[in-house]
Amino acid sequence: MSEDAIEKVIGRFGRYQTFVLILLMVGRLPTEFELSNVVFLLPNTDYTCLDDGVQNATNYCPCESPDFDTSTILSSVTSEFGLVCKRKTLSSLAQSMLQVGIAVGSLFYGHISDRYGRKRAVVLALFCSSIFATLSTFSTKLWMFILFRFLSGTAVGGTMLCCFVMIIELSGKSFRPYGMGLIESAYVIAYFFLPIIAYYAREWRDLQKITSMPWLVVFVYYWLIPESPRWLITVGKKKEAVDVLTRIAKRNNRLTENIEIIVDQIEEQSLSKDQEHRSGSYLDLFRTPRIRVYSIITPFVWAICAFTFFGINQYIGRLGGNMYLNVALSAISLAPSPGLTVIASLYLRRKVTVITCFSITALSLLLFLIIPKSMEGVILAFALLGQIGAFSAFVLIYLYTTEIFPTVIRNSAMGMCSVFGRIGGIAAPFVVNIGIEWVSILIISVLAFSAAISCWFLPETKNIILMNSIEQTENASNQNDRDCKK
Incomplete structure (x- = not known):
């Protein structure tokens, strides 16, 4: 298998793939913000204890009435819910719930993507990443924030996983290294702009809204991005694969005459004759x-x-x-x-x-x-x-x-x-x-x-x-x- 038949049809990475890459990089930004914003949402903030008999001691424990320093961050989850002393472990819990959510989301969206298609998994993960981060700003109790943090994590795990696979499967073999570097540069971009946004949005609810709410429009991606032709061929959806490849080839100004023949060849070479093994599982x-x-x-x-x-x-x-x-x-x-x-x-x-x-x-x-x-x-x-x-x-x-x-x-x-x-x-x-x-x-x-x-x-x-x-x-x-x- 020295020649990539998909690359032969749609090119290594043409204008259409570039369009999809830009959409996914922009759509991923709330995910990248969620991965990095914990330093501003749950910071270790100094406070003055106003309890009787404490004499305004700094960072004193136990403390029922902490007065938080607002010179750097006006409002954070730490200060709003008083996560100091014995409640400091709840701050660690809120941080770790994102990672737990990512683990659950990786399994869930991995299964959805292999079973029901790359496009559905990508759009669902991108939209959920935005909506759960947005909903977290309406938390009136700490448990609500922790719950939305977990749900955000599930979407983050799906976004990281499915967007990457989508770009790789739309690329020719010679472009895969470039696709890898380009899609992951979204993290560096978000990581760099996050402190700039946080500098001007010093209340945690405002920061969350700015870095998530504008991206709720990603549901339109369902009509903008294609299904992976490699996945369509793998699950035996030949007609849909031919249609997608033809559309991409036309956008990239490539020939479309022999696409159906090429898809037949790929299907014959790579697919199991046993229908049971056309969709994978863990x-x-x-x-x-x-x-x-x-x-x-x-x-x-x-x-x-x-x-x-x-x-x-x-x-x-x-x-x-x-x-x-x-x-x-x-x-x-x-x-x-x-x-x-x-x-x-x-x-x-x-x-x-x-x-x-x-x-x-x-x-x-x-x-x-x-x-x-x-x-x-x-x-x-x-x-x-x-x-x-x-x-x-x-x-x-x-x-x-x-x-x-x-x-x-x-x-x-x-x-x-x-x-x-x-x-x-x-x-x-x-x-x-x-x-x-x-x-x-x-x-x-x-x-x-x-x-x-x-x-x-x-x-x-x-x-x-x-x-x-x-x-x-x-x-x-x-x-x-x-x-x-x-």
């Missing part, structure tokens, strides 16, 4: 030997990706100074990552690139143990380098996973992996807050190295055609093994 991730191995390794690697990225963010978040400036500087440090991952994907093998990113992260953190504490600038530089490595690994593992698994179970695999990624993200703060810095750093570094080693057991996927069926993936793996023995 059980299919463990039915066959090769995919079973991939389904064990990739979730572990995803968990370490999230663990290292959010763990390093914990350290950077402890920096002193202006919080708006610190968030902006962190975003700027990530700006080169999408471009670097594209370059690496073009000129290096997938395994080498992912392993290199994990190794850079691990080595950068280990250097923390030997750099004198007085060299704050050097420590910050290595922290940012480790963050770049972890973020790049995160971006690359999305692409790598979509290439490893076939179309019929691709979103199910991504959903399962994303769940493990959320587990890593939830675990990171607990390790960082152990209280002994060198222990925390050593744990993160060792796990980053273990993820790098695990990647050696995954197949190389650079320049391959996206597989459609489980049988095709198993046969391709066996062929690779025979080639390696020669």
Whole structure:
């Protein structure tokens, strides 16, 4: 399979795919804001205790009547619901519920996408991401905010997963690295503009409305974006696949005469004759030997990706100074990552690139143990380098996973992996807050190295055609093994 038949029909990435990419990047912005806004919604805010007999002590516990500092943030979830002292654990709960929601949403939307189509899953996730964030601004009780935080997380998980797969499946094999970098640049853009918006919208309800309510119009995407032709072919919807490919080809000024013949060839080469296996499920991730191995390794690697990225963010978040400036500087440090991952994907093998990113992260953190504490600038530089490595690994593992698994179970695999990624993200703060810095750093570094080693057991996927069926993936793996023995 040296030639991508879909790319032959619609091009590697023409004007129509560019149009879809822009729509998805814009539609994803509420999701990216939700991933980053916790520092402004649930900050650690200083307060003066006004309880009788306390004499206006600062940050005193226990305290029933805290008077919060409003010099930086006028109103936050922390100040409105008094999340200090014993209630501070509720702040942690509100933060973690987003990650729990992302795990649930990844499974739910992964199943919806593989069973009912990419387009339906994408539009539903984008719309729910906006509406749940908007509804959270009407919370009058903390439990209401926590509930909407969880629901927002489910939509965030679906958006991250389904938008990425949609772009990859609309791309030719030679454009996949570019699509990966471009779609993930939406996170960096939102991360950079968030502190600017928050600087002027210093009440948490206003911030949430500004970063979510305008995007409620994304429901019109249902009539603007196509269904994935690869998914349509996989589930046996030949006529719909021909119609979609014809429409895209016309928009890209390409020939349309032989599209039906090409679709017939793809269907004959890649699809199971057994109708039962034309739609995948999570059980299919463990039915066959090769995919079973991939389904064990990739979730572990995803968990370490999230663990290292959010763990390093914990350290950077402890920096002193202006919080708006610190968030902006962190975003700027990530700006080169999408471009670097594209370059690496073009000129290096997938395994080498992912392993290199994990190794850079691990080595950068280990250097923390030997750099004198007085060299704050050097420590910050290595922290940012480790963050770049972890973020790049995160971006690359999305692409790598979509290439490893076939179309019929691709979103199910991504959903399962994303769940493990959320587990890593939830675990990171607990390790960082152990209280002994060198222990925390050593744990993160060792796990980053273990993820790098695990990647050696995954197949190389650079320049391959996206597989459609489980049988095709198993046969391709066996062929690779025979080639390696020669």
